[in-house]
Amino acid sequence: MSWTLLFSRLIDLLLPPLCLLCDEPVPDRATLCPDCWKKVQFISHPFCARCGTPFDFPVEDGTLCGSCLADPPPFAKARAAMVYDDASKRLVLNFKHGDRLHSAKALANWMSLAGADLLGGADALVPVPLHRRRLFARRYNQSAILAQQIGLASGKPVLVDALLRIRNTPQQKELKRKERKDNVHGAFAVPPEKKNDIGGKTLVLIDDVLTTGATAQECARTLLAEGAEAVHVLTLSRVKSFV
Ligand SMILES: [Zn+2]
Numbered sequence: 001m002s003w004t005l006l007f008s009r010l011i012d013l014l015l016p017p018l019c020l021l022c023d024e025p026v027p028d029r030a031t032l033c034p035d036c037w038k039k040v041q042f043i044s045h046p047f048c049a050r051c052g053t054p055f056d057f058p059v060e061d062g063t064l065c066g067s068c069l070a071d072p073p074p075f076a077k078a079r080a081a082m083v084y085d086d087a088s089k090r091l092v093l094n095f096k097h098g099d100r101l102h103s104a105k106a107l108a109n110w111m112s113l114a115g116a117d118l119l120g121g122a123d124a125l126v127p128v129p130l131h132r133r134r135l136f137a138r139r140y141n142q143s144a145i146l147a148q149q150i151g152l153a154s155g156k157p158v159l160v161d162a163l164l165r166i167r168n169t170p171q172q173k174e175l176k177r178k179e180r181k182d183n184v185h186g187a188f189a190v191p192p193e194k195k196n197d198i199g200g201k202t203l204v205l206i207d208d209v210l211t212t213g214a215t216a217q218e219c220a221r222t223l224l225a226e227g228a229e230a231v232h233v234l235t236l237s238r239v240k241s242f243v
Pocket residue numbers: 019020021022023024032033034035036
């Protein structure tokens with residue numbers, strides 16, 4: 001047994017497992033208490049076959065939403081584990097800022113379930129990159145951590161440096177839809193030495209949240225322009241409909 005494993009077993013013995021959302025004690029590590037299970041809105045059928053937008057009414061398999069019919073996104077399919085709301089926002093915040101890396105396993109597990117059909121046909125996973133200045137401020141890229149956990153569970157390689165953020169863009173959340181699109185335009189690039197890794201490959205982009213989809217679309221466009229065969233998007237949470 002490695003020292004890290006031994007150490008984490010020791011910590012498990014010393015500290016009671018806590019709910020990932022509210023810090024109430026729970027029987028198992030990396031799970032939610034019964035109350036928080038009810039708060040998180042996991043996404044299940046029916047949803048748009050392309051972008052994963054949940055429908056409020058039953059539809060036939062393969063049905064597309066209005067915006068995918070009118071203006072198909074560059075990515076092949078997008079899937080998310082849960083709706084982006086107060087509960088999932090808190091889960092992501094706890095994960096991002098609280099050094100709760102052990103929660104990565106649980107989050108990645110929910111994502112793997114939601115994205116099972118994308119992962120099945122994928123060649124590799126690509127985390128949405130942070131600019132190195134923001135990476136420095138935050139110390140780690142949560143998308144890369146989620147991708148690594150999903151990679152471990154699915155056996156798919158993770159191409160951590162296949163996509164770089166070459167421009168440090170202002171935070172998307174303060175911008176309107178059109179501004180967000182302009183904001184990320186040309187923000188990503190594939191380094192020349194990584195082009196062979198993505199050429200002809202079916203890739204799954206990994207991120208924590210899908211809001212307008214502008215970042216995911218720009219990443220997909222960049223990877224496709226550099227020769228990727230297809231790009232899917234798998235996120236922990238997503239808005240109920242794109243704003
Ligand atoms: Zn709880």
